[in-house]
Amino acid sequence: MPKTLAFLYHEVIDDYSESGFQNKDNLAYMHKTEVFRNHLEIYSNHLKINELKKVDQILFTFDDGGISNLKSAQILEEFGLKGMYFITTKRIGTKGFLAKEDILNLHNSGHIIGSHSHTHPMIFRSLNYEKMVEEWKTSKQILEEIIDEEILYASVPGGDSDLKTYQSASEAGISFVFDSEPILESRFSEDSEIFGRFSVKSQTSDQEFRDMLELSNLSRLQRNRRIKSMIKKIIFPIHQYIQNKKND
Ligand SMILES: [Zn+2]
Numbered sequence: 199m200p201k202t203l204a205f206l207y208h209e210v211i212d213d214y215s216e217s218g219f220q221n222k223d224n225l226a227y228m229h230k231t232e233v234f235r236n237h238l239e240i241y242s243n244h245l246k247i248n249e250l251k252k253v254d255q256i257l258f259t260f261d262d263g264g265i266s267n268l269k270s271a272q273i274l275e276e277f278g279l280k281g282m283y284f285i286t287t288k289r290i291g292t293k294g295f296l297a298k299e300d301i302l303n304l305h306n307s308g309h310i311i312g313s314h315s316h317t318h319p320m321i322f323r324s325l326n327y328e329k330m331v332e333e334w335k336t337s338k339q340i341l342e343e344i345i346d347e348e349i350l351y352a353s354v355p356g357g358d359s360d361l362k363t364y365q366s367a368s369e370a371g372i373s374f375v376f377d378s379e380p381i382l383e384s385r386f387s388e389d390s391e392i393f394g395r396f397s398v399k400s401q402t403s404d405q406e407f408r409d410m411l412e413l414s415n416l417s418r419l420q421r422n423r424r425i426k427s428m429i430k431k432i433i434f435p436i437h438q439y440i441q442n443k444k445n446d
Contacts, residue, residue: 201382203411204257206353206395210234210273211266217294218264219318226399227261231269237398237407238277244411252413259376259395261314261353262286263296271309280307284314284353284376287337290344298344305345312351313337313372323360330362334370350374353395358430364392380419 208227209218218224229237241256250256258274260267263285274281283304289295296304305311316337319325325333338349350373354363357378367375368388375387381394396410396419409415 199383200255201253202255202257202384202393203253203382203413204259204376204393204395205410206376206378206397207234207258207260207270208262209264209266210260210270211264217266218262220294226401227397228400229398231273233400234270235273235276236404238273238279240404240408241411242277244408248412253382256411257282257393259284259353261355262318263289263301263314265294265296265300267296267304268300271304271307274309275307280309282310282312282351282376284312284351285337285341286314286316286318286355287340288317290340301341301344305347310351311341311345311349312353312374312376313341313349314353315355316340318355320356321358322354322356323358323363327362327366330366331369334367334372338370338372352376354378357397358427361387364388364390380416380423382413382416 207229208224210229210231211217212230214225214228258279259282260270261284263283267283271281285296285301290301291297301311313334314337315322315333317333319333322330334352341349352367352372352374353376359377364375364387368390373390374393375390376393376395378397379394380396385392398407406415
């Protein structure tokens with residue numbers, strides 16, 4: 199089974215107030231440009247020494263569609279790399295988010311454009327199935343009009359997903375779905391392939407990032423994720439209410 203190490207980033211920007219969703223929780227997902235550049239240095243050195251021995255591919259993915267995507271794309275390009283950008287389509291052209299031309303430019307520069315749903319419901323799996331399909335379809339269609347190519351990639355907003363999430367994406371014609379489970383091997387659901395991702399947070403140290411590349415902290419990350427989802431399940435009704443109030 200091929201292994202994919204997909205990193206999940208959000209904003210890469212020096213002034214956090216300029217890009218993406220502005221709520222307190224999102225601070226955990228913001229990186230200064232210097233920190234991101236450091237990660238790419240570490241990545242490049244890692245590849246020089248280790249090549250791709252433990253995994254088959256390493257991906258840099260970015261959620262939300264904040265204006266800072268232009269910055270992270272530019273830094274990736276300095277390293278000869280491309281990113282995958284998942285766009286919240288309802289936000290296109292609004293303050294702090296990419297405009298249509300920006301998305302087209304990213305696409306023309308060789309980055310992959312995907313959907314991050316239309317409205318970014320914080321707990322996607324709390325939607326009913328029809329609503330899920332509608333979120334994917336609307337977003338896919340808007341992006342297809344912008345880049346004039348089929349949109350095959352999507353990432354799940356909020357990171358919480360279930361079988362319905364994957365099935366609805368598949369029904370909407372999404373072939374590759376990225377969630378936030380720290381898993382290297384892809385899974386399959388209907389006609390879609392599901393990829394896990396490893397969230398790089400603002401508190402992730404250079405050493406932790408190196409450990410992620412080496413896969414040396416894999417079991418710890420997976421255990422933490424399991425504990426987190428267990429807690430979420432217990433407090434689900436409250437959690438759902440609070441989360442869905444965000445980004446309104
Ligand atoms: Zn998001």
